[in-house]
Amino acid sequence: MASKQLSAEEGAGSGSGTDSPTEPLVFTETPSSKLFCLLCERVFKDAVITTCGHTFCRWCVNMKTNEKCPVDDSKLSVVVANIAVSEQIGELFIHCKYGCQQADGGKMGEWELDPRGCPMTVRVNARKEHEASCGYAxxxxxxxxxxxxxxxxxxxxxxxxxxxxxxxxxxxxxxxxxxxxxxxxxxxxxxxFEGIKEFLQQTEDKMREMQLQLAQKDQEIAFLRSMLGRLSEKIDALEKSVEVKLDVLDESCNKLQDEVMESRRDCALINDELSHINARLNTGVVGTLDPQQIFRCKGTYVGHQGPVWTLCVHGDLLFSGSSDKTIKVWDIPSLEHMKTIQAHDNPVCTLVASNNLLFSGSLKAIKVWDIHTLQLKRELTGLNHWVRALVASTHYLYSGSYQTIKIWDLKSLECVHVLQTSGGSVYSIAITNHHILCGTYENCIHVWDLDSHEQIQTLTGHVGTVYALAVVNTHEGTKVFSASYDRSLRVWSMDNMICTQTLLRHQGSVACLAVSRGRVFSGAVDSTVKFLSRSPTRDHHVDL
Known part of the structure; x- marks a missing residue:
């Protein structure tokens, strides 16, 4: 039990972070050292990821813009909020602030428990709700x-x-x-006054109504004045610029005519070259080649009201899950929206299809849908946190949440086994012919035997959350690629459970992996997709 703690500057993992808080914050247990900011040496307050890929308090970054990252000496600049760290801090238990007092003889901002105060302990993310009704306030x-x-x-x-x-x-x-x-x-x-209270009340109501009407009229007058001022400014600006714009338009038209003529000449030359190439190819055994056959965007699926976190394909159907809590069903050949499923009460994090069933994962729940009728068949509960990973094999469904992997029988939809992990939330799962692997928030990859469900190894080396895992079968054996917040890709040999290669190809956290025909594609927050294959082919990248 923690008896003393620094002020709430040590953070609740959420909030604007614009000012340094001064409220007491006493944890029931000392938080993990990984939840401490390297700048202020306190628990993260409104954790954010900076351009260098490390996590600090938003307030520390904003107040210390001239300082460098203590890890790699990069300039500090906020990129995005670290929701995963904020959620983990929000689950920690603290004492009610009305049960804390300034420590005797302690430093400024150091607190200890007050035996005469509130004895309650609450989660950080629920403290405001409790303190609003605390009887010791x-x-x-x-x-x-x-x-x-x-x-x-x-x-x-x-x-x-x-x-x-x-x-x-x-x-x-x-x-x-x-x-x-x-x-x-x-x-x-x-x-x-008691005898005339009704008259007084009516008079007061009329006065209040008149005051409200006057305030509304004042707002309308102020709005009209503002609009008149803006219109006057716009008219003046238009009058001053119209002659200049006409001159620019004439010049642009002349340039455009010249460019059109030049483009026509170029197109004629290109078509002539294409005709020669087709003629040469037609004389050989290869057949006709049309160099103009390239990949093009065939359509855009529009309809979600928030970010799309997951996609799943089954036959000619595409399923998409979003922060707007829905699953949308699209017909791939016609590009038409077929149906919207009001799936969860929280964002849809992951989708997977198997055995004519569609599984969707969200906060503490997995829902099972008939892939043909799109009707809810069952809801799998008993999960302890966000379901961030779903993988299906021939007979089983594997789900990952906080320090837990649950194995579900695809026929009975019952949980048949639970694998306990360490290292925080499970962010990724992969299944090989002999092993079950999962990547966790605290940088580790745990490996279990597929048949006995016994944990046989923990693969270490990453220094950031393992966001994705991918299996590649080669003639040399089974390889597993892992992608991490630390900007690296690692290649693991499943024969001897060692890292055979570390690839540093991205400038930001690597968030996802895909495999096709022995080739590996990696996507990262640096807005690039890298394409890697075995030598002698070099790795390539695509800027998004």
């Missing part, structure tokens, strides 16, 4: 600020005994003050 008497300090749970009893209660008609001029019983007697026998 200090409150003031609504009748008189000179009353002694109170706790929220003492207020009701105090109001029964308070001798500073004002007459309800004090806003109309009544000056009577007394206890609750005195006020009741005053209203019954003495107060001259």
């Amino acid at each position: 200090p409150v003031s008497c609504p009748n008189n600020p000179n009353c002694p300090p109170l706790k929220r749970m003492e207020l009701e009893e105090h109001l029964k005994q308070c001798d500073h209660i004002r007459c309800p008609h004090h806003k109309y001029g009544c000056t009577f003050v007394g206890t609750s019983s005195d006020v009741s007697h005053h209203l019954t026998n003495i107060c001259r």
